[in-house]
Amino acid sequence: MPAISSKGQNMPQSPIRKLVPYAEKAYQEGKTVYHLNIGQPDIKTPEIALDAVKIHSLDILAYTRSEGSDGYRTKIAQYYHNQNIDVTKNDIIVTTGGSEALLFAFGSIMDVDDEVIIPEPFYANYNGFSTASGVNIVPVISKIEDNFALPPIEEFEQLITPKTKAILICNPGNPTGYLYSKEEIKKLADLVKKHDLFLIADEVYREFTYDGYEHYSIMQEASIKDHAIMIDSVSKRYSMCGARIGCLVSKNKDVIATALKFAQARLSPPTLAQIASEAALETPKSYFDSVIDEYVDRRNTLIAELEKIEGVKVAKPKGAFYCIAELPIEDADDFAQWLLEHFDVDGETVMVAPAAGFYSTKGVGKNQIRIAYVLKKESLIKAVKIISEALKVYKKA
Known part of the structure; x- marks a missing residue:
């Protein structure tokens, strides 16, 4: 069988997209999945x-x-x-x-x-x-x-x-x-x-x-x-x-x-x-004013909810719509997969991006996740509560 190139073998998987099969399986099981893993805004494209x-x-x-x-x-x-x-x-x-x-x-x-x-x-x-x-x-x-x-x-x-x-x-x-x-x-x-x-x-x-x-x-x-x-x-x-x-x-x-x-x-x-x-490019400034107000509100909500969880450390963003949270666990990759495969609260679970894939230094960021606050406030609050409950169960397991 012809061989795959070394470059192809070394090409890293996306830490953002590699969990998609597990999310799809969760959907097939009838679960709701809150997507905090990808920077796809829910803001409407300018008409x-x-x-x-x-x-x-x-x-x-x-x-x-x-x-x-x-x-x-x-x-x-x-x-x-x-x-x-x-x-x-x-x-x-x-x-x-x-x-x-x-x-x-x-x-x-x-x-x-x-x-x-x-x-x-x-x-x-x-x-x-x-x-x-x-x-x-x-x-x-x-x-x-x-x-x-x-x-x-x-x-x-x-x-x-x-x-x-x-x-x-x-x-x-x-x-x-x-x-x-x-x-x-x-x-x-x-x-x-x-x-x-x-x-x-x-x-x-x-x-x-x-x-x-x-x-x-x-x-x-x-x-x-x-x-x-x-x-x-x-x-x-x-x-x-x-x-x-x-x-x-x-x-x-x-x-x-x-x-x-x-x-x-x-x-x-x-x-x-x-x-x-x-x-x-003809989009009026008012579009950005309302979008920025919305993201500030979401950011503040997300940070406030994360800071309620014991053992969680979070950096406060000054821009974009992402933040890194450090969790009281050893392996965020395992936790992210476990969330989709084995955990839900009333049929709802969360998809996050393990942060180790955002580093090139091996072993760094293993207990961190990236969260994209591209969901409405109500969904962000629900998603963080699910993470909070999940951490209690995951640590015991």
Whole structure:
């Protein structure tokens, strides 16, 4: 029998999706499952985006330019201008989701066995992207005791080797919800300038910041215009995860020219999704105001309920819609599976994401889970109560 590649064998499973078969079995048994495991917002997609697809006048669903349609990139540049980010359409490549933008970035700036430093815990698919690209992740651990703040810059510097090509951050963070301050971004900017590295920032949650905090983009740091690569997406901003439209943004012309070659190899991003995404840029500010108010309310509810559980430690997010909770157990993977297979309260149970998959350091995060607060408050309260009752039974078992 022909053999599977080493790369394929090393490709990690998604910690978010690997429990799906157990959830499906729970459904078959008639259980209700509260999904805290995946960042799929229940907020409605702006009607203006959906209507644009319904009323389009296309006779042929044709390719667009490999870098994305001219009109859409022009409007994206205007959107960034309104965010105090000075870019033009020529600094933007439209991609099939933020995932493809990250793959293009990795492919454009790193060779096999090169290294990228990432504060962990981090978005689980970074592990997959690095494996697919033959790149090695070098983690620097942020801690729940510090609310997952940026680790000391000296810890980054100690990890830099001749193979280090970039530092990657997610801001605000998935899975932590941490929002890096302007001062922290400036420290990273100084570091990448000093060592001539790239700074990649996954900024897909930029709109979702709370408690008066403001998002500060790496693209606002003029001193690193040749070092900065921004990743963005419409998925969370407009609750359009299924559109699969993102973009790679950089003022570095060599990066854009190289990423364009990767874009040409996959021909073009999806046409109808670009039409929807272009229309979504006309979404009024009031949409985001109400969405942010809703997420703040959900976050506060979730944190308050989790803090009622004895032995649970939780970090308070400043952005995005995730938090990490540390449970009084040894193995969150086992607990998450057990919840779906063996536990319910009046026919209801919960699906969570074990946090170990958001680390690359073995053994770290084993007793942590990521919770996405993308459900209504009433459902969040029910879900946390189920977790509370489950912990009592699980620990005895």
